[in-house]
Amino acid sequence: MKKRACTQAEAGVHPAFRLKDRTSALYRASHGLLRSQTMFTVFLRLKAALTVAALAAMLAPPLAQASDRDQERARQAVQAGQVMPLPAVLDKLATTHPGQVLEVELEREDGAWYYEIKLLQADGQLLKLELDARTAEVLRSRIRR
DSSP states (O other): OOOOOOOTTTTTOOGGGSHHHHHHHHHHHHHHHHHHHHHHHHHHHHHHHHHHHHHHHHHHHHHHHHHHHHHHHHHHHHHTTSSOOHHHHHHHHHHHSOSEEEEEEEEEETTEEEEEEEEEOTTSOEEEEEEETTTOOEEEEEEEO
C-alpha cells in the first residue's frame, strides 16, 4: 500500500506554524516591530530636540547678563581713562589702515586693555589688528587671505 502525502492540517500542525499563516504572522510581527522602532526613533529625536531647547533657554539669560557686564566694564574703563573711546580709535586707525571694520573686541589681559579689530581691505584681504586700547598703537597685525 502506498502512503499518501498528508497535508499540514491533517498532520496536526498548529495553525501558527502553517506555512501560509507563518509568513503572515512574521510579516505582522516585523511590521509591528518596525513601527515601534520608528516611534522610538521619533521619541529619541524629540527628546534630544527638547533637551537642546531647554539648555538654550537656560543659557540665554547668563549670556545676556555677561554681555551687559562686559559693556559696563568697557564703559567704566573709558570713563576712568584706561581705554580710548572706540570712535577715536577707529578715526586714528582709518588714517593708517583703511578698510571696512568687520568686528571689534575690547579685551583685558594681564591688567592691560587692548582692541582686536578685523578689517576688510579694498584688495579683499582680511586684516586682524591688535591695538593698545589706551593709545590706539598697533601692537600686532596679521593678514589672512
